[in-house]
Amino acid sequence: MKPVSLFLGCIIPNRYPGIEKATKLVLDGLGIDWADLAGASCCPAPGVFRSFDKVTWLTLAARNIVLSEQMDRDVLTICNGCFGSLADANHELKNDPGLARQVNKHLGEVDMKYKGSAEVRHIIEFLSKEFGPDKVKDAIKRPLELKVALHYGCHLIKPSKDRDMGTVENPVFFDELVEALGAKSIDYEDKMACCGAGGGVRSALLDKSLEMADAKLLHIAEAGVDCIVNACPFCHLQLDFGQVEIKDKFGHEYNIPVLHYSQLLAIAMGYSPEDVGVDLNFIKNEEFIDRLRG
Amino acid sequence: MTKEPVKLLEDEGLTFLTCMQCGTCTGSCPSGRYTSLNTRRLVLSARRNKDVYHDEDLWMCTTCYQCQERCPRGIKIVDGILTLRTESVHMGLMLPDHRKVAGLVIDKGHAVPINDANRERRKELGMDELPETVHKYPDALEQVKKLVEVTGFVQLVRNEGSEVAEEGQ
Numbered sequence: 001m002k003p004v005s006l007f008l009g010c011i012i013p014n015r016y017p018g019i020e021k022a023t024k025l026v027l028d029g030l031g032i033d034w035a036d037l038a039g040a041s042c043c044p045a046p047g048v049f050r051s052f053d054k055v056t057w058l059t060l061a062a063r064n065i066v067l068s069e070q071m072d073r074d075v076l077t078i079c080n081g082c083f084g085s086l087a088d089a090n091h092e093l094k095n096d097p098g099l100a101r102q103v104n105k106h107l108g109e110v111d112m113k114y115k116g117s118a119e120v121r122h123i124i125e126f127l128s129k130e131f132g133p134d135k136v137k138d139a140i141k142r143p144l145e146l147k148v149a150l151h152y153g154c155h156l157i158k159p160s161k162d163r164d165m166g167t168v169e170n171p172v173f174f175d176e177l178v179e180a181l182g183a184k185s186i187d188y189e190d191k192m193a194c195c196g197a198g199g200g201v202r203s204a205l206l207d208k209s210l211e212m213a214d215a216k217l218l219h220i221a222e223a224g225v226d227c228i229v230n231a232c233p234f235c236h237l238q239l240d241f242g243q244v245e246i247k248d249k250f251g252h253e254y255n256i257p258v259l260h261y262s263q264l265l266a267i268a269m270g271y272s273p274e275d276v277g278v279d280l281n282f283i284k285n286e287e288f289i290d291r292l293r294g
Numbered sequence: 295m296t297k298e299p300v301k302l303l304e305d306e307g308l309t310f311l312t313c314m315q316c317g318t319c320t321g322s323c324p325s326g327r328y329t330s331l332n333t334r335r336l337v338l339s340a341r342r343n344k345d346v347y348h349d350e351d352l353w354m355c356t357t358c359y360q361c362q363e364r365c366p367r368g369i370k371i372v373d374g375i376l377t378l379r380t381e382s383v384h385m386g387l388m389l390p391d392h393r394k395v396a397g398l399v400i401d402k403g404h405a406v407p408i409n410d411a412n413r414e415r416r417k418e419l420g421m422d423e424l425p426e427t428v429h430k431y432p433d434a435l436e437q438v439k440k441l442v443e444v445t446g447f448v449q450l451v452r453n454e455g456s457e458v459a460e461e462g463q
Contacts, residue, residue, distance in 0.1 A: 008426070010405050010406035011406050013408070013416075013425030013429075014404060014408045014409070014412050014425070017415050017416045017425075020425065021420075037426070038430075039427065039434030040427050041399070041434070041435075042399050042405045042406075044399055044405065045395070045399075046357065047356075048392050048395050048405070049396070049399070050376055051376055051379035051380060051383065051392075052379075052380065052388070052396060052447070052451070053380060053384075053446070053447055054380060055445055056441075056445040056447040056450075059441050059445050060399075063437065063438070063441060106444050109440055109441065110437040110441060154356070154359060154360075155359075158358070159359045159363070159370075159373075160363060168363050192360075193324050194356050196356060197356070198358065199353075199357035199358075200392055201353070201355070201356045203392060204353060204390075204391040204392050205354065208325070208329045212324055212325065212327075212328055212356070215327070277419055
């Protein structure tokens with residue numbers, strides 16, 4: 001397995017640093033050869049930047065990928081948005097020499113050159129393909145007997161033309177990784193539905209965006225779970241801080257704890273919920289955190 | 295000169311002309327349940343004329359790709375919507391909040407930059423106050439600033455003329 005550089009993006013280091021810490025603990029715990037991607041910027045966010053100007057989007061994405069190429073490492077993302085942006089940009093640049101030339105002309109201004117020698121990975125597909133649920137299970141210290149509502153999010157698996165992740169209607173690879181930790185992935189209505197945050201909708205049309213999250217949370221609440229597990233900090237923010245906003249705007253209260261898979265895995269590896277910042281979420285559920293302490 | 299949407303999409307290797315208006319896209323759209331977005335109608339509108347560039351529904355798509363995955367004609371609907379958005383933005387039509395987010399990347403290199411509360415959270419977790427990103431490396435931030443300058447992005451976002459267009463939208 002090729003060594004990886006850890007691409008942080010924006011929301012994880014700057015809003016949910018516990019996910020960053022959890023990811024690093026998990027990568028160490030699994031013996032993965034990783035390094036910081038020093039000097040990386042925003043991926044840039046696909047909803048706004050890709051919509052605004054394709055060449056700018058590709059150029060900033062390429063700069064992040066080049067930083068990893070220079071270290072001879074693949075890029076490991078922990079966010080569906082970063083994955084979507086960087087993987088799609090990498091795909092476009094590898095397959096369109098004209099665009100690559102245009103981007104390299106700009107990168108030349110900062111003495112950089114995109115070669116196309118690195119792959120972009122997402123931690124969930126990375127763990128699923130490089131380790132698989134059985135090896136992940138071997139790495140944990142204590143099984144977590146939790147009922148989990150899993151949220152894949154969109155850009156981990158779509159657009160499927162540029163991914164290699166199987167069915168987009170009923171995927172199971174993420175469920176398998178959660179169940180490897182002793183948890184049970186509970187089915188719920190519209191499980192594959194979007195959280196409502198992407199495409200620049202949350203940033204410009206907050207109320208509409210929250211109506212989508214509200215529907216998602218209602219279906220999750222009806223399923224009767226202990227927590228939500230996601231693979232993306234933007235979904236995480238929408239489903240965690242979104243609960244505060246939804247209570248405020250629509251009067252619906254859920255109080256469902258939200259964890260990124262890195263946090264859940266770190267806890268199953270023996271770290272405390274405080275070690276990985278679960279207590280720094282907006283939804284604070286003491287009873288749940290007590291259970292995680294084991 | 296603004297291109298006709300059919301031509302614009304064609305130049306990107308895309309087409310909406312094979313759409314048979316079955317409505318699978320609209321039926322699959324999570325946003326359309328709560329917003330005015332009607333993907334089938336938007337696709338039809340993009341086949342007609344430039345009015346589509348002014349259609350606010352363009353901005354209600356969360357880019358979840360469900361329509362694109364399910365389209366029986368294999369139309370790259372979301373890719374097309376992103377292409378139409380770009381043309382619209384280059385006409386000076388951009389939502390004020392999106393302009394702000396774009397400005398944050400131009401200035402800070404992050405769409406969501408660090409703040410005091412999260413500097414504290416990082417310290418509480420035993421981490422460095424600043425992440426290993428452009429936040430910690432001024433030279434890296436200068437590279438990003440240079441790149442958004444040379445691609446014309448700064449001018450696009452900070453163009454005085456586009457403020458007027460925004461008011462008119």
